[in-house]
Amino acid sequence: MDFFNVVSVEEGRRMMLEVFKDYRFDLEEISIFEGTDRVLAEDIIAKENVPGFNRSTVDGYAVKSSDTHGASESIPSFLTLLGEVRMGEKADIKISNGEAVYVPTGGMIPEGADAVIMIEYAEKLDDSTLMVYRPVSVGENVTLKGDDIKSDEKAIVRGKKLSPQDIGVLAALGVSKLKVFKKPRFFIISTGDEIIDIDEEMTIGKVRDINSYTLYSLITKQGGQVTGRAIVKDNFELLRDCVEKALDISDIVIISGGSSVGTRDYTSKVINSFNGKGVFIHGVSIKPGKPTIIGEGKGKAIFGLPGHPVSSMIIFKVFVEYFIKKKLGMNESIKKTTAIIDFNFPSSPGKETYQMVNIVEREGKTYAVPAFGKSGMITLLSKSDGYIVLKPHEEGISKGEIREVYFL
């Protein structure tokens, strides 16, 4: 076996991006209805102004604002009412000094007008005479053409994971087809002689496969797709066959380690057997998750994650999610909050340390309380709201300190 130095999280991430610097995820064109949470692969340049014309934001009368100067309850301005603009139609009336036109909310402001006076502050004397009781200033109650989005403006940038709000922007611009990154394809392999699948009969000595289900869920939730999964015994040939098939139908292969040392050795040997760069990270100074393996085979990324559910989920977030986000140029912000740490938490010198926590509200303050437990426990994970991170140089956290909590 090769000798590897344990690398830091930062160093590991850098190496990973370097090895896969030429790897590209495919693109596809989809309908806007499938766009939610997909990652945009092109900048969206507005081809229209939004709105496309000057609109009224109230029900009222379009006027030249100068005609209303000095208007009051006691001394109203008198204007000639020319008619009305109908909703959804072009205003083909032109306003001159001393004239007004009724415009509904969202209706078009006629040429010549520069403001709208709300109906509450005006009164029709007869069909052609309007009294105005208040002055309006230039632009009042008007949304100008292009106020929301200007034609030729970059409305959404490549790499954006599309939110419902972004979908709204696309709709406003008439963009019904989008170029997005194809969902990254994952193949998940669980290894270990003790692992049985969900529908198998439980016998003493066996444990059910947890990680491939947790990872399956995490991958689909984060916008990836799972092209296959398998449970493989601790056997070089069986594992190699499975990984070889997996590499052909996926972008990323995840091998979730059985918990024994033997399994880890097989994983490395298999990754090294594809005449590529093989394993280039074997051990990371992170807690939990030290026995992480990252390698390359047939041009694809292969991650060997620890067997414990908590560790495998953390390594997935720290390395796999990071990899996808960087390769797709995503600029998604990570959801987090700040909380008062409600326990003394020792550091593990030289290691980046992740601790699962629950967020608890007490007397109007937000506390992070530890979700302690053995790292193999799945219930520990399911009861956590998020995690805190201690950088390698930090000396630990004292009770009462305020820290960032990242949501799971």
Add this chain to the structure above:
Amino acid sequence: MDFFNVVSVEEGRRMMLEVFKDYRFDLEEISIFEGTDRVLAEDIIAKENVPGFNRSTVDGYAVKSSDTHGASESIPSFLTLLGEVRMGEKADIKISNGEAVYVPTGGMIPEGADAVIMIEYAEKLDDSTLMVYRPVSVGENVTLKGDDIKSDEKAIVRGKKLSPQDIGVLAALGVSKLKVFKKPRFFIISTGDEIIDIDEEMTIGKVRDINSYTLYSLITKQGGQVTGRAIVKDNFELLRDCVEKALDISDIVIISGGSSVGTRDYTSKVINSFNGKGVFIHGVSIKPGKPTIIGEGKGKAIFGLPGHPVSSMIIFKVFVEYFIKKKLGMNESIKKTTAIIDFNFPSSPGKETYQMVNIVEREGKTYAVPAFGKSGMITLLSKSDGYIVLKPHEEGISKGEIREVYFL
């Protein structure tokens, strides 16, 4: 038109739950692979212990801890090595005083043993003799049967929106089929003479339908499904026909109002035309979103949302999401953070006020800066990270105050 008092958000929510107190969402059985983000409709009671046997958490030797008392580098304990437990197999050896058995990480602890000493602190003299250099205490390096989940324990409660971690718990328990709530079915109608659809040619006076796309995205993202959408002109008969069809194929009908007063009147009249309870909320003391309408027709909920994108999204969150969550018995926590408010924000007396904000980090502190703009603007929404809420009795927010920000 009937006369309605504007109701508070709390009162409106109470009325809504009262009117629909007998409404039930259907259930369905799905595979665990489709379970992510679905809402559980049954309690999950563990039928197995997890783990199903006492397991070692390290590679080491299973021993009686009392045999190691006083062991040290200089005075090791000598134990008789009986052999090894193989991964995934039942340990059929029994340990008596003075005996030890090798157990890999995750392997079964044999009967008689109560602790495991790590391989680092022991040394084999020959095939049957082990020297132990450290004492271990009872239970050290052992996960007991049922430590993670006990048989008959309630592992996940009804109403839980399933996270990847929950999926892991289900996998651990061998639960491959789940009873969940069917995805609530929505029909979205956009009304207004000025509204055109995404692929229609833009002409002066028209605006593209934004809300039905934003709502479509929001609904699918939150776990609902959209069974249909339509754009309808400001016409009683057309709107009534559309709502009637919509009620037949959905649980909830959303009418996103054109912005004119006329449209709002049609909406009320249509909802009242189904010989049900009709409109029971017509106006809410909320800003933005006052002209919200909530009614009942053919036993289903009908929401009339304001036409402005920001308002319609807020009302969707405040009423529609709330309705679904209550009816499904969901106990999902809302993702939020705390931030220093970086602006003076006046209250609207008697109204619950929602303000979109961006979250900005400066010198290690988290600030909420306002995303001000006219409420019709979709870009305003797409640039916001979340929102703050001012309760009706509050006097406004002063710059520098710390408040909760809810993520969008």
